Amino acid sequence: MTTLRRFCCNDLLRITTFHIDHLGETNSLSFFISYLAAWTNSFHVAVAPCNRIMGYILGKVEGQEIHKHCEIASVAVAGEYGKLALVKKLVDRLEEVTDKIDKAFYMDVMVRPSNTVAKEMYRRLGYVFLNRLSNPGEGDWLQLRKALSGLLALSEYISSVQPSAADVETVPYDVDDDGSSWLSDDDDDDGTNAFLMR
Numbered sequence: 001m002t003t004l005r006r007f008c009c010n011d012l013l014r015i016t017t018f019h020i021d022h023l024g025e026t027n028s029l030s031f032f033i034s035y036l037a038a039w040t041n042s043f044h045v046a047v048a049p050c051n052r053i054m055g056y057i058l059g060k061v062e063g064q065e066i067h068k069h070c071e072i073a074s075v076a077v078a079g080e081y082g083k084l085a086l087v088k089k090l091v092d093r094l095e096e097v098t099d100k101i102d103k104a105f106y107m108d109v110m111v112r113p114s115n116t117v118a119k120e121m122y123r124r125l126g127y128v129f130l131n132r133l134s135n136p137g138e139g140d141w142l143q144l145r146k147a148l149s150g151l152l153a154l155s156e157y158i159s160s161v162q163p164s165a166a167d168v169e170t171v172p173y174d175v176d177d178d179g180s181s182w183l184s185d186d187d188d189d190d191g192t193n194a195f196l197m198r
């Protein structure tokens, strides 16, 4: 059985033995330590019954209010545990913590354009393409994004309080020559003026 738990200091030396291919951008010990110190909640491991680390995921929560989000900084599954959909468990866990505990609005991840496995994997997990970014000396990255429950609820609320384009087009409004009013009270038999003023 696989156990998912938060990453702890003792795990540090155990994950550096991970064989990560060049597209996974092998990370240094100081990289992991800095994430562990700053974003403890966003660093998780999957552990096998024999206590071996099967995979890990780490992210950083940044931004304020509606821009608060978690960027997946690294995710990897050890070769012998590959193709078991373990990565979905790790991503699901980080999304859940980000949504429920950090109360952030969306997830972001950067993927190399040539990392076909990761692109397809994130597509299946509900991530959509947002941008292609180029940093001099660093090559290109694809920015992928997934909305969490707070953002979905907010967008549902906005569409429920905002009249749709179809509603607005059917309003028989009249603009006076001086532009002072959209609709005279006399013309408002069907209550559309009252609707717009709500």
Ligand SMILES: CC(C)(COP(=O)(O)OP(=O)(O)OC[C@H]1O[C@@H](n2cnc3c(N)ncnc32)[C@H](O)[C@@H]1OP(=O)(O)O)[C@@H](O)C(=O)NCCC(=O)NCCS
Pocket: 020, 021, 023, 024, 074, 075, 076, 077, 078, 079, 081, 082, 083, 084, 085, 086, 087, 088, 109, 110, 111, 115, 117, 118, 121
């Ligand atoms: C990408 C990665 C996290 C996928 O983890 P996983 O738990 O094996 O994922 P899944 O079991 O859902 O498999 C997803 C796909 O990965 C590919 N894959 C996974 N392990 C593989 C292996 N050992 N050999 C070849 N392909 C493999 C397959 O294409 C699979 O698709 P399929 O189900 O149609 O066969 C893992 O391969 C990995 O650690 N890669 C190196 C680091 C990396 O690229 N991280 C993502 C950067 S953002």
